[in-house]
Amino acid sequence: MYAQQQYQPPTMSSADSDAYTGKSAETRHLKPGELSTGTTIMAVQFDKGVVLAADSRVSTGAYVANRASDKIAQLHDHIWCCRSGSAADTQALTDYVRHFLAQLAVETGRLPEVKVAAHLMRKLCYENKDNLMAGVIIGG
Numbered sequence: 001m002y003a004q005q006q007y008q009p010p011t012m013s014s015a016d017s018d019a020y021t022g023k024s025a026e027t028r029h030l031k032p033g034e035l036s037t038g039t040t041i042m043a044v045q046f047d048k049g050v051v052l053a054a055d056s057r058v059s060t061g062a063y064v065a066n067r068a069s070d071k072i073a074q075l076h077d078h079i080w081c082c083r084s085g086s087a088a089d090t091q092a093l094t095d096y097v098r099h100f101l102a103q104l105a106v107e108t109g110r111l112p113e114v115k116v117a118a119h120l121m122r123k124l125c126y127e128n129k130d131n132l133m134a135g136v137i138i139g140g
Contacts, residue, residue, distance in 0.1 A: 039084035041071065043139045050139040054082045076101045079117045079140035086133040093134055097121050114140040 041054045054071035057064055073081045073094045079101065083090035097120050101112045118138040125134055 039071065039135075041082035041084050041135070041137055043082065043137045045139075052080050052082050052137065052139050054084075058087065074098075075117050075138070076105065076112055076140075078111065079114050079138065081117075081121070082137040082139075084135040089132045089134045090136065093121060093124055093132075093136065096124065114138060 039055060039057075041052075043053075044051045052072055056067065056069050056071065058066040058069040069087075071083050073083060073091075075081050075094060075098050081094050081097070083094065097117055100120055101117055104112050104116070117140070121136055121138055125132060125136070
């Protein structure tokens with residue numbers, strides 16, 4: 001009674017297909033002439049630890065100031081931090097937390113815990129949120 005129809009996948013216009021050719025999911029939404037200037041930082045937990053990753057480009061608007069910057073900073077022997085935002089702000093924050101953790105390790109005679117570093121960084125960022133441009137991930 002009913003004729004069988006074959007599935008026809010939706011087709012894209014040539015303009016739509018050109019818009020997706022060679023572009024990442026992150027940059028597909030950009031209009032012509034716009035640049036993606038954000039930092040990418042991430043952390044992935046696995047059964048024996050965590051992997052931290054960050055891009056290495058430092059930009060000031062459309063100008064790439066440094067193509068080989070280190071955006072992952074060591075806070076203590078087994079605690080690391082991914083930094084994004086203002087370089088001056090994030091360097092000051094990591095220096096402060098690094099100093100605090102070193103002092104804590106001397107006073108207690110034990111390695112500091114990751115949650116202590118994360119709590120201190122969160123507290124510093126929150127209490128200075130109106131004055132800082134910083135995004136961080138703490139892992140270890």
